Amino acid sequence: MAKIIFITSDSEKVELEADSGSVMELAVQNGVQGIDGDCGGVCSCATCHVHVAPEHFDKTGPASEIEQDMLELDDDANEYSRLCCQIEVTDALDGVVLHVAK
Amino acid sequence: MKKSEFSDPFEQARNEQGIGHMNDQDDPVTMVLGLKDVRKCAHNWKTFQSGAKPGRIVVPSEVNIRDTRQIPFEVDPPEHGDYRAIVEPWFKRPLEDEYRAKLRTQIESLVDEVLTKDDIEVVGEFSLKLQSRALTLLLNIPYEESEVWIGWGTHVFRSEGVALDGDKAAILYDYIDEQIDRAQANPGDDLYSVLLNSEINGRKLSKEEVKGVMILTFAGGRDTVINAVTNSIAYFAxxxxxxxxxxxxxEITNRAVEELIRYFSPLTHMGRVATEDTKVCPHGHDVKADSRISLCWASANRDEKVFENPNEVVLDRKVNPHVAFGFSHHNCLGATHARQIMHILLETLAAKVGSIEILDAKENIEDLDQFKRKVGFDSINVKFNPR
Structure with missing residues (x-):
């Protein structure tokens, strides 16, 4: 079981727990504002953009090349950006803080 | 070749030049073919604008048959964002349980009906009906209105053998004018009424603006949905x-939906107008100010630099960064509705249909000058067999 903390653009803190699936699915199931996941998690729509808290970036690792290609055209992207449909929930994520980009 | 096989006519040009050429009504188009290049140009609205003369960014151009600006489609940022914010919540309604339940009822009863027939022409007797009935949900108007649209036939703008048909377009535009007047006289909770009551920058939307949104809603979701549904039936056959x-x-249904939409790419491409002399692609092809480019979604979605086995339907393709719904600011407003249609269709077919036999098919080949692309079927007769 991993605890995942979302901070929305309204600075609302949402703490959720899961042991499988993707971070995007967890966020959508719980109505986290700013995570839409329009494409259902196939890395096509870029509506699940988060900034990983820099001190937690080793928990998620960096974006894949395909993710980076999407993110480089996103005006809100930075070096800690991820599309969270591409982050699988595992114990390694426990305690991670994700700032919702939108 | 199998009927459901859609080959990639762009492969050689994409790899060798990165672009293609199309002369459309003496307003030539430089077609951008690679996925990364398509995304970059779609994102760069300052250099590649949508807010050109109404109809010009559509290929084939509609400048001779339409004066009304489609909204938010033919508007650039920042105004684009203001319009989009007005319509976005409405076009997300397909995510609501009640909407999905109604859509499921429509699709299940249509599939039940075709299962009793020996010979169904899918385009006219299945896909057009499905698309028209589903549109009553998107507009939030009575189901019976779909009979009017089904009566118009499969194409709003295109007649058989004629790329642009001004008379057909006039049917739609006159109809929308009438419906806007009706909603103004007798407001309800339909899309026309909601738009007439919407405000942008402190003023009400004008009738012309409402008309622009409605034309987009009707035209953008007609051929595209019909082709996605019809081609998927051919695939499952x-x-x-x-x-x-x-x-x-x-659990793979969502991936299957995205993959079928990538593979069939129901909208081949969409244009933009260059606002300055510029270049496209790593090869640096010149594009002159006030000339057109197109963002070729269909080519980008077969880009072998990004997709493994791009010419195969990999039903559970996990990472699928396709651009079938466009990319960046102008991504498809109707995508939520379209995805729900496809998702429920696939679930319903899987539950009820054992097999589908293709009896006869006539392909619809788009003529893009340098390229000929199969985009769907003019007609395809099948027999649906129950499980």
């Missing part, structure tokens, strides 16, 4: 194991 797989592994 020739891949019955895909139906049984969806039955056994319903």
């Amino acid at each position: 020739e891949h019955p194991q895909a139906l049984s797989r969806l039955r056994d592994e319903p």
Whole structure:
């Protein structure tokens, strides 16, 4: 079981727990504002953009090349950006803080 | 070749030049073919604008048959964002349980009906009906209104053999004018009324603006949905194991929807107008100010630099960064509705249909000058067999 903390653009803190699936699915199931996941998690729509808290970036690792290609055209992207449909929930994520980009 | 096989006519040009050329009504188009290049140009609205003369960014151009600006489609940022914010919540309604339940009822009853017939022409007797009935949900108007649209035939703008048909377009535009007047006289909770009551920058939307949104809603979701549905039926006819797989592994349904939409790319391309002399692609092809480019979604979605086995339907393709719904600011407003249609259609076919036989098919080949692309079928007769 991993605890995942979302901070929305309204600075609302949402703490959720899961042991499988993707971070995007967890966020959508719980109505986290700013995570839409329009494409259902196939890395096509870029509506699940988060900034990983820099001190937690080793928990998620960096974006894949395909993710980076999407993110480089996103005006809100930075070096800690991820599309969270591409982050699988595992114990390694426990305690991670994700700032919702939108 | 199998009926459901859609080859990639752009491969050689994409790899060798990165672009293609199309002369459309003496307003030539430089077609951008690679996925990365398409995304970059779609994102760069300052250099590649949508807010040109109404109809010009559509290929084939509609400047001779339409004066009304489609909204938010033919508007650039920042105004684009203001319009989009007005319509976005409405076009997300397909995510609501009640909407999905109604859509499921429509699709299940249509599938039940075709299962009793010996010979169904899919485009006219299945896809057009499905698309028109579903549109009553998107507009939030009575189901019976779909009979009017079904009566218009499969194409709003295109007649058989004629790329642009001004008379057909006039039917739609006159109809929308009437409906806006009706909603103004007698407001309800339909899309026309909601738009008439919407405000942008402190003023009400004008009738012309409402008309612009409605034309987009009708035209953008007609051929595209019809082709996605029809082509998917052809695919399942020739891949019955895909139906049984969806039955056994319903968790892959979302991936299957995205993959079918990538593979069929119902909208081949969309234009932009250059606002300055510029270049496209790593090869640096010149594009002159006030000339057109197109963002070729269909080519980008077969880009072998990004997709493994791009010319195969990989039903459970996990990472699928396709651009079939466009990319960046102008991504498809109707995508939520379209995805729900496809998702429920696949679930319903898997649950009820054992096999589909293709009896006869006539392909619809788009003529893009340098390229000929199969985009769907003019007609395809099938027999649906129950499980």
